[in-house]
Amino acid sequence: MVIILREYLLGNVAIARGILEAGAGVVSGYPGTPSSEIVEHLAPLAKEHGIHVEWSVNEKVAMEVAIGASWTGCRAAVTMKHVGLNVAADPFMTLAYLGIGGGMVLISADDPFCHSSQNEQDSRRYAAFARVPCLDPADPQEARDMTLRGFSLSEEFGLPVMLRPTTRVSHARATVDVGTPRERKASPGFEKNPPHRVALPVHARPLHAELLDKQAGIEEALAKEGWNRSQMRGEVGVIGSGIGGLYAEEAIAELEADVSLLRIGAYPILRDTVGDFLEEVDRILVVEEMDPVLEEFVEMVAKERNPGVEILGKRSGTIPAVGELDPLTVRNTIARMIGLPERTAPRMSTEVLSILPPRPPALCPGCSHRAAYYAMRKAFGRDAVFPNDIGCYTMGVGMGTVDTCLCMGASITVGTGIRFGGEERGICAVLGDSTFLHSGLTGLLNAAYNGARMTVAILDNSTTAMTGHQPHPGSGETAAGEESPAISLPEICRSLGAGLVETADPYDLVSMIETFERARDYPGLSVVVARRSCVISDIRTGIRRPRLRVDGEKCGGCKLCVSFGCPAIEFDGKVATINALCSGCGVCADICPQHAMEVAR
């Protein structure tokens, strides 16, 4: 019997609990904000529940592992951030043709406003592209409910189901009613069935027709789930998707207004759900974040059911087309529609706010990436080209060693293209250890194969730091904490064909600079592994180094150390000082021409 308990849960933890309640046997993912906490929550519970939980090497791998598991009849979940789905798009698109075995839920977490992302792509487009159902939760409770139901819907449709939370759902906390975990169902194992498991053209053609034939039934079935629900209260209407619908519901309650509301939580939408609503209203507002997916559908249905209805939304400029929505914008938009006064927030003037120093995210005090960049700049000079990648190290953008950032793994390949495009200057492509293992391997192999003359710097801090310190194949342990042989980055690079591979410690600045110089002068493809554990990992494992201080007598006030950009180094107007943030890396002592830095006693 399932017992329902009320708990205060993070949206991603609510999703994780839904996965446990569904009795899933395999969960895979690659870390990415805002999705990481799902696997993080489940990994320590894996043994207890007899399930397999893994951080996969990348999203494509994660997707394929989940597909294989599903094909044994086991329920499987796979998690990633929106741009991760680009990496996993290849298996995802054809999976829709082949279909699943055990229920499979794909969680692709979107990030409106790019809080921690490189773009604002909308995963609902992918779901429509692949023709798989997409559930768009508005809050942690819906996220849990949709995840749990998603598995059985997946089995009913024979398709994977996508759950598309956004940052404000994944990282929201709320009181959530959750049930007890269900025991993992024994899976029957892989059943040979070539027409549904082998995507040969002869199989794919009928499978495509089968997929299209399923769609009407999916629309009918989803309409019965209660996630697309309306309340008629007048000729002005609002249609909102996911959190947009919840913002609208709150606005209508706050305004105590007679406004009809249709909230959408499941795609594809039955035409009648929107058509019936449109027939009762003469003006509507469509509230959704990211792409006008719902709005385009509403426009299409309006042509059939109520061509005269006025549709406001992103295309009319009424709802912002970029960034994330906030409840005040939605409230005031609805208020304007019905002639109620807007509420103005007490705006601080730009003049007042101009006194505030900007506070962008920055590399931590003592972060070895800062030292590696310093050494790199010394060796290659400011004029060299530095293709960069996705990770903590992108925050070194102010140091002049981040010239490009496109997507995971692109530093090496973009650097290769820059070389063959005719660039003659030095090229040093930079990426982290986890990113290199995610999608840098093929790029390095390609660079070696095609003879690109460049240097690749792998900033190896032995963890996936940016997303919260998840382990990877170089870390020596799995997500569930099992020991795993730590692969050697230098050996991989050599076997992929790099001509010169050297490792150095960024805290040993002189040797780091010399290593970069040798790599720079190498007449082929060279790799430098700048290896030093993440300072946050050090703090967590209890590694303490004595802080440094500045001898005020020796300091000449040249500010070389200050321009290094470590948050622990300040300038009091005459001399440099070191504050309590110092982690004792000692790199500033190597930079100082006066040797004014000393270990504090």
Added chain:
Amino acid sequence: MRTSDCDVVVVGVGGQGVILISEIIGRAAMLAGLSVRGVETHGMAQRGGSVINHIRVGCSYSAMISPGGGDVLVAMEPAEALRYASYLSPAGVALVNTRPLLPVTVTTGQASYPSIEEILAPLREASSRVYPMDATGLAGKAGSPQAANVVMLGALARHLPIGEGRLQEALSEIVPARFLEVNRKAFELGKIEVE
């Protein structure tokens, strides 16, 4: 119609323990049988960037507080108080830790840090109920400057529709046992500071 009993905006710098404040309030509200919503900053901004958390006690809608809707603004850092002051409602209360944390733009000389008075003056124009306090100093007195977040929680307690007993209960559940004594003291000092 009000759609939440109490909307609290907690701001600060990544690493200052802003999430812990949200966790304790949320847990306490749940123990008190209240519906609660919150939203946190995770990811990139946590690396020394500016962070904002929303907590809505007695609310069944989204976790996001509207600009101009905050009943209380809890600022772990003075510059961050002003940065997010537009979240405060005109009748709202601002609790401000006066201990600056210099961003890297200031330490490297690209920007300067204003005086506390320059920060507090516009805040006082936005709200008549601004309470500055040296929470970091008080936390030091309690035994650890790291507990400044719990000092702020103590100062916030009287503005929440949750009994102090529930907050204490949540504090004991969430804070590791070996830090509990320091945190209890920190809570008490924060509470006394605004009495």
